[in-house]
Amino acid sequence: MSSFIPPREDFDILSRTVYGNPLVYLDNAASAQKPRIVLDAMRTLATTGYANVHRGVHFLSAVSTEAYEKARETVARFLHAGHADEIVFTKGSTEAINLVSYSYLAPRIQAGDEIVLTVMEHHSNIVPWHFLRERFGAVLKWVDVADDGSLDADAVDAVIGPKTKLVAVGHMSNVLGTLAPLKDIVARAHAKGVPVLADGSQSAVHEIVDVGDLDVDFFAITGHKLYGPTGIGALYAKRFFLKQMRPFQGGGEMIGEVTMDRITYADPPARFEAGTPPILEAHGLAAALDWLMAQDRAGAKAYEASLYAYARERVRELPWLRVIGDAPDKGAILSFESENMHAHDIATVLDREGVAVRAGHHCAQPLMERFKVSSTTRASFALYNVQEDADRLINALKKAKEMLG
């Protein structure tokens, strides 16, 4: 194990028990626990500086507006975006991707135009593009992954053609853990004049993301996987794109002027943030990102990798499990299936041992189809997990085998 010390004491929930056993939380890819500092920050703003943003002239409105706009700067810093106005707050990465689908691509797509996706996408990076297939006759072009789950930039490049209008790719698979060669994919797509959207829901948690270096055009993140609150996420988009995009939802905040017979729209990012935003949540997200950026992130990444390697090695003791996703470059996500035991039954036994994992199709049904499984069990690690968590997982799996056989 590396010298990184997991910041467990920042998370009150990690000291609780479940069915009499100390909690082993291995469902981080679904949602991460929140450090105390995030909850404190939200509470402090709510109790000392809360009001609606942008419209009030009073003191509290100024405090909240400042906190909200400062959160935008924090997200920009976290993603290494050049400008804070390239950050649009959304309720999560799902909304961020839907925003790109609606405001950017929908007005530009015609029947027969192509959208390139990979088979390892989460439904949130599939369904918004299916909408364009249904409504405008767009064609979805799927890039396969190798049997070990790795994704090759050549394979993406091969599918990008003269009719491709967008490449939409998950930066890190929520099932396989595969890290996409994003920089390479962006370079190949740009060489053909095609913009790239990356779903950073998983990757931003574990990787240091530099959207400038990646040169990616759209990048979506979600707060609750980043040790922050639910209901808040963000879309990074280059100014070049944001400027030409039509509004998403209509309402307050996003307008320039409204009369009885015409409207003008606010400049980005306000144009895409109709209605009162999740103010406390944005502030909480900023606190989470500040907390995360204060960690030794390179150390945390190496630590998570060593935890994963340890768990992966110990799974070999259980030959009745088949691991899905062994790409050389991957995050700490361990998915497996068993021919005789259904993922839900395994997860139920694990739960009674205090081990929280995810079981099911993980909102990635095309990937399940690709690997010819109906569901998998998934253990996903965070920087607060410890080696003992992996041991408890293995022991609980042995009990599941004993019981379900």
Place this chain on the structure above:
Amino acid sequence: MDESLRELYQEVILDHSRHPRRFGPMADATHSHEGFNPLCGDKVKIYLHVGGDGKIEKISFEGKGCAISQASASLMSDMVSGRTVAEAEKLMDGFIHLVKGETVDDLSEDDRETLSVMAGVSEFPMRVKCATLAWHTMKSALDAEEKK
């Protein structure tokens, strides 16, 4: 090991799930329906042959899913075969009450005892949907118009 787990995964449940009774398609079904649990991706298809007297002469199912959903489908098929549609629906109501941990009356002693192997599900609220999938699917099949 947790007692409620032993109760949930008792031998008769595992036996039903490993060796499901009446598994497979039915060429002369009068009713069929495919049920789907979008949360977990489990699927079950129920085939019924209902006679003119409203009696379920044959039932079979196909599907893929967890031990609970498969055992429940198998147990259900065993139990409703040879009964009238009205009796099958009464059984379903009883079963749903049972797995939700509610009082079950209106069922014969024998039926209650047979169904009781699934009673352990009530300790696992997240798994109630697995247990009821086959029954809801059978109901949808019966409610749908008869195939000509």
